[in-house]
Amino acid sequence: MAEAGAESQTVQEYIVHHLSYLTYGRFPDGHWGFAHTPEEAAEMGFMAIHVDTMGWSIALGAAFLLWFRWIGLRASADNPGPIQNFVESIFEFVDGRVAESFTHKNSLIAPLALTVFVWVLLMNTMDLVPVDWITGIAALIGEHVFGFDHMPFKIVPTTDPNITMGLSLSIFAMIIWYSIKHKGLGGFLGELAFHPFGKWMLPFNLMIEVPTLLAKPISLGLRLFGNLYAGELLFLLIAGLLGLYQLPAHFVWAVFHLLVVPLQAFVFMMLTVVYLSAAHEAAH
Amino acid sequence: MDINLTIIGQSIAFAIFVWFCHRYVWPLFANILDERKRTIADGLEAAAQAELKLESANRESEQQLDEAKTSAAGIIDQANRRATQIIDEAKQQAQVEAERVMTAAQAEIEQEANRAREELRAQVSVIAIAGAEKILGREVDQAANEEMLSQLAGEL
Numbered sequence: 093m094a095e096a097g098a099e100s101q102t103v104q105e106y107i108v109h110h111l112s113y114l115t116y117g118r119f120p121d122g123h124w125g126f127a128h129t130p131e132e133a134a135e136m137g138f139m140a141i142h143v144d145t146m147g148w149s150i151a152l153g154a155a156f157l158l159w160f161r162w163i164g165l166r167a168s169a170d171n172p173g174p175i176q177n178f179v180e181s182i183f184e185f186v187d188g189r190v191a192e193s194f195t196h197k198n199s200l201i202a203p204l205a206l207t208v209f210v211w212v213l214l215m216n217t218m219d220l221v222p223v224d225w226i227t228g229i230a231a232l233i234g235e236h237v238f239g240f241d242h243m244p245f246k247i248v249p250t251t252d253p254n255i256t257m258g259l260s261l262s263i264f265a266m267i268i269w270y271s272i273k274h275k276g277l278g279g280f281l282g283e284l285a286f287h288p289f290g291k292w293m294l295p296f297n298l299m300i301e302v303p304t305l306l307a308k309p310i311s312l313g314l315r316l317f318g319n320l321y322a323g324e325l326l327f328l329l330i331a332g333l334l335g336l337y338q339l340p341a342h343f344v345w346a347v348f349h350l351l352v353v354p355l356q357a358f359v360f361m362m363l364t365v366v367y368l369s370a371a372h373e374a375a376h
Numbered sequence: 377m378d379i380n381l382t383i384i385g386q387s388i389a390f391a392i393f394v395w396f397c398h399r400y401v402w403p404l405f406a407n408i409l410d411e412r413k414r415t416i417a418d419g420l421e422a423a424a425q426a427e428l429k430l431e432s433a434n435r436e437s438e439q440q441l442d443e444a445k446t447s448a449a450g451i452i453d454q455a456n457r458r459a460t461q462i463i464d465e466a467k468q469q470a471q472v473e474a475e476r477v478m479t480a481a482q483a484e485i486e487q488e489a490n491r492a493r494e495e496l497r498a499q500v501s502v503i504a505i506a507g508a509e510k511i512l513g514r515e516v517d518q519a520a521n522e523e524m525l526s527q528l529a530g531e532l
Contacts, residue, residue, distance in 0.1 A: 169408045200398055
C-alpha cells in the first residue's frame with residue numbers, strides 16, 4: 093500500500109476499492125452520471141457501464157489491431173525486420189492451431205482466433221502491472237480533479253465478468269448462427285432432441301444436450317474470469333496484508349501468473365475454434 | 377456479479393475488432409507469407425532447373441569436344457596423307473625431270489658428237505687429198521676422185 097490515503101483504509105476497504113469499477117450509469121431517479129460509491133453503482137443495475145474495464149478493453153484491442161496493421165503495411169516478404177518476425181510468429185502460431193483444429197472452409201475463423209488470442213492475452217497481461225500503479229494514479233486524479241472520495245479504476249478487463257461473458261456470448265451467438273447455417277434449423281434442433289438416445293428418449297436427450305450447449309459459453313467466459321479474478325485477488329491480498337514483505341511474494345505470484353496469462357488466452361482461443369468447428373459439422 | 381451494459385459494449389467491440397482483423401489485418405500477413413512461400417518455391421524450382429541445364433550443357437560440351445577431337449584427328453590424318461602424297465608426287469616429278477634432263481643431255485651430247493664426227497668426216501677428205509697431193513706431187517683431180525673420197529669418208 094504505497095499511495096496516499098491508504099493509511100486511512102482498512103484492508104477490506106482497500107480490496108473492495110480495487111475490485112470496484114468506475115461505473116457510469118442511470119441513477120434510480122433517472123439522471124445519468126458516475127457512481128461515487130459501490131452502493132450507488134449497485135443501485136444502477138443493468139443500465140450502467142464499467143468505464144474502466146470497457147475503456148481498457150477497447151484501448152488494448154484497438155492498440156493491438158492498429159499496431160498489427162501498421163506492421164503489416166510496412167512488412168516485406170523478402171526482408172522482414174525483428175518486429176515483423178515477432179508478429180509473423182504470432183500469426184503463424186494462430187494460423188497453425190486453426191489449421192489443425194478447424195477443417196472447414198470459413199475465412200472468418202482464423203482472424204477471429206487471432207483477435208481473441210492477442211486481445212485476451214493483452215487484457216490478461218494487465219494483471220501483471222503492479223496493482224496500485226495505474227489504479228493509484230487514477231484514484232489521485234479522481235480525488236483532486238473530479239471530487240471522488242475513492243475513485244475505483246480497474247485495469248484488468250478480464251477480471252470483469254461483463255468482458256469475458258461479452259466475448260463468450262458473442263462466440264455462442266456465432267455457434268448458433270453457424271450451426272443453423274450448416275445443419276439447418278431442423279438439423280440443429282434435431283441434434284439437441286434426438287442425439288444421444290434416439291427420438292423415444294426426447295425429453296432425456298434435451299436434458300442432456302441443452303445444458304451441454306449452454307455450458308459452452310458459460311464455462312468459456314467464467315473460466316477466463318475466474319482465473320484472472322483469482323490472480324488479481326491474490327495480488328491484492330499480498331499488497332494489503334503483507335506490508336513491506338510483499339515484494340518477494342508479489343514476485344513469486346507474478347512468475348506463476350506468467351504461466352496463467354498466456355495459457356488462459358490460448359485455452360480461450362482453442363475452445364473458440366473447437367466449438368465453432370463443431371458448429372460447422374453437418375448432422376450425421 | 378454485476379452484469380450490465382458493459383457486456384453489450386464488449387460484444388459490439390468484439391464484433392468490430394473481428395471485422396477489422398478479418399478485413400484489414402489478416403490479409404496483410406497472409407499475403408506476405410504466401411508471397412514468401414511462392415518466392416522460396418520459385419527459387420528451389422529455378423535451382424533445380426539450373427542444375428538440369430548445367431548437366432545438359434556439360435553433356436553438350438563434352439559431345440562437342442569429342443566431335444572436335446575426332447574432326448581434328450581426321451584433319452591431321454588427311455594432312456599427313458596429303459603431305460605424303462605431295463612428297464611422292466614431288467619425288468616422281470623430280471625423277472621424271474631428272475630423266476628428261478638426262479635424256480636431253482645425252483641427245484645433245486650425241487648430237488654434238490655426230491656433228492664433230494660429220495666435221496671430222498668433212499675434214500678427212502680434205503686431209504686425205506692434201507696428203508695424196510703431197511705424195512703424188514701433183515694436183516689430184518677432185519672431181520675425178522670424188523666418188524672414192526666420199527666412200528672413204530663414209531667408212532670413217
